Amino acid sequence: LLGFSPNAGLVPPTDTPEKKELLVLVEMGRTFYLQGLSRADSAAWYSDIQASAGGRGNALRDQQLSRADIPIIVDSCIAFITQYGLRHEGIYRKNGAKSRIKVLMEEFRRDARNVKLRISDNFIEDVTDVLKRFFRELEDPIFTLELHPQWKEAAGTS
Numbered sequence: 001l002l003g004f005s006p007n008a009g010l011v012p013p014t015d016t017p018e019k020k021e022l023l024v025l026v027e028m029g030r031t032f033y034l035q036g037l038s039r040a041d042s043a044a045w046y047s048d049i050q051a052s053a054g055g056r057g058n059a060l061r062d063q064q065l066s067r068a069d070i071p072i073i074v075d076s077c078i079a080f081i082t083q084y085g086l087r088h089e090g091i092y093r094k095n096g097a098k099s100r101i102k103v104l105m106e107e108f109r110r111d112a113r114n115v116k117l118r119i120s121d122n123f124i125e126d127v128t129d130v131l132k133r134f135f136r137e138l139e140d141p142i143f144t145l146e147l148h149p150q151w152k153e154a155a156g157t158s
Contacts, residue, residue: 059139064112072112077131080117085124096126104130 021042023034036042057063063071085091104126107115117127135142143151 057139058137061140071134072115073108073134074131076108076112076115076117077127077134080119080122080127081124081131084119085128088124091124092128092132094125094128096123096129100126101129101133105133108134 021036021039023036023042023045025032025034034042034045036045060071063073066072066075068075081091088094100123104115104122108130
């Protein structure tokens with residue numbers, strides 16, 4: 001359930017035959033109905049799923065993933081950069097505005113699935129900085145210590 005978007009909903013008790021709250025989760029054509037023993041159970045589940053759906057942590061396991069199992073923040077940023085930034089010289093060297101980067105990072109952490117990057121609203125440099133910051137702040141490194149010698153060997157191959 002942790003891969004669900006936070007667009008889950010609670011159906012009020014008056015709308016269910018058992019007169020209990022029902023938690024309805026809809027994602028990628030699937031619908032799950034959860035019913036707790038009490039309103040407190042349903043509310044707690046709803047709250048936990050809402051919190052888990054946002055990629056609030058800095059570990060890969062905490063991120064919302066795309067259908068290809070790639071963190072949505074990475075997928076979105078690369079798609080935006082590929083579409084609008086490939087002709088910009090030094091796109092990964094130029095810095096964006098710290099205030100805009102902070103806001104964009106917070107939006108991705110709150111609910112990555114609902115962040116829409118648009119050329120009219122976002123600057124290339126801000127998006128490249130968000131991508132760099134995401135990788136820099138990851139708790140678990142992409143290139144693990146166990147594989148470091150193999151990466152060095154691969155880098156030396158012409």
